[in-house]
Amino acid sequence: MLKTLRTILRGGIRSEPLPAADADRLPAQRLQAELRRRLGRALCIRQVDAGSCNGCELEIHALNNPYYNLEGAGIRFVASPRHADLLLVTGPVTRNMREALQRTYQATPPPRLVVAVGQCACDGGIFGDSYASCGAVGNVIPVDATVPGCPPTPTAILQVIVDLVGGRA
Numbered sequence: 612m613l614k615t616l617r618t619i620l621r622g623g624i625r626s627e628p629l630p631a632a633d634a635d636r637l638p639a640q641r642l643q644a645e646l647r648r649r650l651g652r653a654l655c656i657r658q659v660d661a662g663s664c665n666g667c668e669l670e671i672h673a674l675n676n677p678y679y680n681l682e683g684a685g686i687r688f689v690a691s692p693r694h695a696d697l698l699l700v701t702g703p704v705t706r707n708m709r710e711a712l713q714r715t716y717q718a719t720p721p722p723r724l725v726v727a728v729g730q731c732a733c734d735g736g737i738f739g740d741s742y743a744s745c746g747a748v749g750n751v752i753p754v755d756a757t758v759p760g761c762p763p764t765p766t767a768i769l770q771v772i773v774d775l776v777g778g779r780a
Contacts, residue, residue, distance in 0.1 A: 659715055663732070674765045729759075730759055757771075
């Protein structure tokens with residue numbers, strides 16, 4: 612044990628440096644003010660997995676870590692579409708999820724926003740339109756914005772959400 616501690620003390624901290632700040636990202640205070648101006652309250656997001664491989668979900672879950680601090684910016688995830696302002700949909704829509712996605716969309720109160728996250732949600736990805744897949748989310752419900760990538764980075768997802776709420780998407 613002592614040998615391990617000496618090795619740690621001799622080697623110092625060995626980790627990667629913090630990522631560089633994105634010049635395009637809004638500071639949390641400006642983002643929160645913009646959300647309150649546009650919506651009058653916090654932005655509530657309902658995430659729907661329509662048949663993805665879970666790569667996009669991992670990136671969406673990364674948005675909840677302290678680095679992005681969504682809660683502090685006035686953005687939160689909700690369990691019910693009835694409380695949501697925005698739907699984040701991932702994956703190609705499978706035939707079994709088509710009706711569930713349509714019902715979720717109908718349960719979300721207007722004005723509702725829909726963001727297709729990941730290449731599969733944008734255009735069907737490698738699955739396309741097949742016997743088991745309806746393809747892109749836009750084939751089933753109207754989509755307001757897309758975040759391409761396999762999987763897209765948390766920064767890209769957040770930037771599209773901010774642009775969409777800010778009226779720039």
